Amino acid sequence: MQSSKPIIEVKNLEKKYDSADVLKDIDGVVNQGQVICVIGPSGAGKSTFLRCLNLLEKPTSGTVLFEGMDLGSLKINELTTLRERMGMVFQSFNLFPNMTVIENLKLAPVRVKHMSDEEATKKAKELLDRVGLSEKADVYPSSLSGGQQQRVAIARALAMDPEVMLFDEPTSALDPEMVGEVLAVMKELADEGMTMVVVTHEMGFAREVADEVWFMADGYILEKNEPNELFNNPQNDRAKDFIGKIINA
Amino acid sequence: MTIKGKHVLQAVLALCLSLLFFVSFSNVTTNDQTAYAADNSLQKVKEKGTLVVATSPDYPPYEFQTTKNGNSKIVGMDMSVAKKVAKGLGVKLVVKSMSFDSLLVAIETGKADVAIGGINPTAKRRQSVDFTHIYYSGGQSFLVNKAEKLKYSSRAKLKNQKVGAQTGTLQYDLAKQRIPGVTVKGMDKNTDLVLALKTHKVAAVGMETPTAKAYVENDSSLAMIPSGYKLNKNDVGAAIAAPKGSTALINAMNKSVDQIKKQNLTDGYLKTAGTYMKTNTNNTSMFHYWKYFAKGVEYTMIISAISVVFGVLLGTLLALMRFSHNKLVHAIAVAYIEFVRGTPLMVQVMFVYFGIGIIVNLPALLSGIIAVSLNSGAYVAEIIRGGIDSVAKGQTEASQSLGLNRTDTMRYVVMPQALKNIWPALGNEFISLIKESSIVSIIGVTDLIYQLNIVRADTYRGVMPVFIAMILYFIMTFILTRILNHYEGKMNHAK
């Protein structure tokens, strides 16, 4: 399934806030079907990097190419077309509390893709079935557990048939017993060939699923390697230190 | 100063400048109008077949309200005079009530043709309006507590005392100028002044002799003493006011006024007024006046309910404008909100009624509703902005990450949540509207406060009507609070 057709190419990406340099000289390529895990200490810039990929943040300089298209040149109405092709899953789920589960799934297909209500409902039901939550279609998100909410959030992103899925620490806000159910859904997705960029500290997941792990600190990507190489034999001192800590934790 | 602060300041400055421009521009138009009106003031009244008279019916025996066959109407000496004058002109009399302070503004701005209300044609007033001949000269007296009649038997004995008088009246100026060492306490209504007198907050209240007489006749704890002012007759009598330069109308009205004077018709008018007052004070039970209160409650509800609807619509619009990327749109919204919140509602009500009234003649009730809605819109905008800010940033990001544009994100994701969050605050706004809309009584909208003042003036009872109004306001806000709580509970259920 994996090919070497690049979907995302990042060159010299920089992001500055008023004073702080959050991302510095970031380069990287994500090929079709690849799963990239991004790890690194808090404040390293992992979230910011991910958000620069779908332009929730505007890079200060550098280029991000999505299937060869320069995102820096997009106009506002083109942004939404880009974003519908890139799903995103957040640490805090961000389900819409004013809508039922199925309404959460149908909103974007109906409003953005102009899908008929019938079609959107059918699709939403399939996706809920896929994440094992068919019977929760008509409840409000607040009545779901964290793990269930995150599975709904994944289904909601999938409802737009994205070509890439971005995950920002999707299991960090979950109680330990719920982490597994979410990772299982993600793994299944990876097995089906979805291109994924995942910020996570779940070493087991990274080892099993990732094609590459990128280690970030202080706004730089300091090391990129296959998961086993990176975890067992890190070259960079910061990476050594960090991996030592999470393995012992 | 932050960039944002600077923008706000610029916007506010711009708004002030444009208002100044508007005001100076509208001055020009009034001058034009009055100069032009010199020729056709009489013709205009005759053509429309009505003489619109502004008055403040809380001043017995000059003008006050009475209930006849269940309907309230404005009666009193001045009304008899007005009727006679209208008849002399061969037109129908239309009476428009408002607060005394608003009478002259009303004729200057064309809200009424003439004003009557025991108005003394002082030199100061003559600068802004013209007057007919004097139709009645009642003289000046002081009202005192009967128990202190000997202590304060003349004006000289009021030296260094506190004396009450209606603000903006001749009595106020006279007391200030001609009683040595006096402290003049000005209030809007005679009923309040008499209450102050009875509770010994002032030693005496200066008023016209017939008014004082009426009080003495209706309240055995009061007495009156002569003022002993030596006055220019022109400054003390009562005359009808008309817009400056309406000579033709004044001359026509003077025919009737002279007749009244010559035949001493005011004696008869006062007698009739007296009998009306008797029926008013015969039964001062508040039940007798329930219709006044009911009408007041009705108007207060109408104004608040309509204003809250338009306030929310305007507020939503303004809040969205504030979030606009367009700098001009943003600045307009900010300037509007800051300006409205930075000026008193009372001034806004007067501005809409009298100021805008120069361009389009709006009825008082409509002006009141517009002013209160415009005011409420600014406050609701801030509430909604708070509500939008209270929706977690992640919600907008999640929506955008799905490809929804800004409008859809606002409409489907942010606004529904914001509205739910601000429901209690919106309810509070509604409740404070019920209370604050009371200010529209100054332009003669017959809301609860207005009716309250009428009842107080009619019954010579200072406290009881206030108590009733308080209870009525409380019942209104209490019921509303319950209703809002009920719906709030329902909304939380839906979640």
Ligand SMILES: Nc1ncnc2c1ncn2[C@@H]1O[C@H](COP(=O)(O)OP(=O)(O)OP(=O)(O)O)[C@@H](O)[C@H]1O
């Ligand atoms: N809007 C902002 N304005 C200013 N600084 C910001 C902003 N957003 C993030 N930062 C800073 O950028 C740096 C990187 O933040 P980012 O959230 O990308 O880190 P992260 O690697 O995702 O950390 P975590 O593991 O805690 O999520 C942090 O120092 C943060 O304080």
Ligand SMILES: [Mg+2]
């Ligand atoms: Mg992060």
